[in-house]
Amino acid sequence: MFLRLCFYACLFLLLGLRSELANAQFFRKVGDKFLSYSKIVVDPSGHGNFSTIQSAIDSVPSNNRYWVSIKVKAGTYREKVNIPYDKPYIILKGEGKRKTLVEWGDHNSTAQSPTFTAVADNVVVKCMSFRNSYNNPINNNPKRPAVAAMVSGDKSYFLRVGFFGLQDTLWDDSGRHYYKLCTIQGAVDFIFGAGQSLFERCSISVIGAALEPGFPGYITAQGRTEPNEGSGFVFKDCHVFGNGTTYLGRPWRGYARVLFYNTNMSSIVQPGGWEAWNFVGHEDGITFAEHGNFGPGSDTSKRVSWAKKLDLTTVYKMASLNFINNQEWSQNQMLL
Numbered sequence: 001m002f003l004r005l006c007f008y009a010c011l012f013l014l015l016g017l018r019s020e021l022a023n024a025q026f027f028r029k030v031g032d033k034f035l036s037y038s039k040i041v042v043d044p045s046g047h048g049n050f051s052t053i054q055s056a057i058d059s060v061p062s063n064n065r066y067w068v069s070i071k072v073k074a075g076t077y078r079e080k081v082n083i084p085y086d087k088p089y090i091i092l093k094g095e096g097k098r099k100t101l102v103e104w105g106d107h108n109s110t111a112q113s114p115t116f117t118a119v120a121d122n123v124v125v126k127c128m129s130f131r132n133s134y135n136n137p138i139n140n141n142p143k144r145p146a147v148a149a150m151v152s153g154d155k156s157y158f159l160r161v162g163f164f165g166l167q168d169t170l171w172d173d174s175g176r177h178y179y180k181l182c183t184i185q186g187a188v189d190f191i192f193g194a195g196q197s198l199f200e201r202c203s204i205s206v207i208g209a210a211l212e213p214g215f216p217g218y219i220t221a222q223g224r225t226e227p228n229e230g231s232g233f234v235f236k237d238c239h240v241f242g243n244g245t246t247y248l249g250r251p252w253r254g255y256a257r258v259l260f261y262n263t264n265m266s267s268i269v270q271p272g273g274w275e276a277w278n279f280v281g282h283e284d285g286i287t288f289a290e291h292g293n294f295g296p297g298s299d300t301s302k303r304v305s306w307a308k309k310l311d312l313t314t315v316y317k318m319a320s321l322n323f324i325n326n327q328e329w330s331q332n333q334m335l336l
């Protein structure tokens, strides 16, 4: 009797939920919430809802409150893509890092140059690549800052995404971001900004051979401005490789914070590891740290004297989702 009652109660509840969401095309459980979820297909051959990524984004209503999944078919898209402030909860899903490619080559100014710009919060991007083609692939153009992607919103998740450029490839501008299994390629300050970001199992591909002979590259130029800011870049289980030589980073702002943890570093890493750039004499404010790395480039015996040694508690706290995940947002987004 009790079981039967339960059965009807459950059925009633399920039917209730279904009718409530009947207007949505799909719904998904994200964390403990059912969220409606609509699906748009971008196909350059004209068989989808749209043939450009931007027109699909433009079709999302302003102040969107539901996850909208935009499936981007394989192909090379020659367009700039912008997810503006009022279009949160967008999922861009390509068919593979080497199959769905977005390319543009602006370089007039750093701010104007990004091929992909995400200003909205709650953006998820999977299985595609963004390239700023001005200096990548390597060519004879003068070398300029030319951004492949700028990420300014909070709570954004990038899975299996490629970012290709030479100088200033990934502008990790502000907000909490999680990059997993991504490839980031460049030579000078090619991961820069004041984001609070965890890069896990990412390939850091250095094309230092593109620079003038004798000039090393810089992987990071982190932009933390205050000692109590959350901003910082953490590289966990990554792989640093490529050609030419490179420093792990130089500070863009006075309290820059970067940690490399359990990362495989090839011999391209400069023995000194880090440079102080415009902050010579003010190294105390800078937190550049390494822990548990391996490979020929990981030898810390010739590192600059001011590199920080973090205690294990701090290292483990930073090299985990806790670093970016105060409200468990990234665990929810990983279910999408």
Ligand SMILES: *[C@@H]1O[C@H](CO)[C@@H](O)[C@H](O)[C@H]1NC(C)=O
Pocket: 038, 039, 040, 041, 048, 049
């Ligand atoms: C996309 O196209 C499909 C197939 O034609 C259609 O069922 C769906 O309603 C379209 N979605 C949007 C958001 O236009």
Ligand SMILES: *[C@@H]1O[C@H](CO)[C@@H](O)[C@H](O)[C@H]1NC(C)=O
Pocket: 108, 112
């Ligand atoms: C970039 O600069 C060129 C040359 O000055 C100009 O023609 C073009 O309109 C500029 N593009 C943008 C987007 O500002």
Ligand SMILES: *[C@@H]1O[C@H](CO)[C@@H](O)[C@H](O)[C@H]1NC(C)=O
Pocket: 138, 206, 207, 208, 209, 210, 242, 243
């Ligand atoms: C450096 O690596 C890039 C990317 O793989 C490649 O295109 C370039 O040819 C390499 N340069 C040299 C001199 O090996």
Ligand SMILES: *[C@@H]1O[C@H](CO)[C@@H](O)[C@H](O)[C@H]1NC(C)=O
Pocket: 239, 240, 241, 264, 265, 266, 295
């Ligand atoms: C580290 O990277 C090198 C190439 O840079 C590779 O040959 C080696 O197998 C990697 N080591 C591990 C343990 O993954």
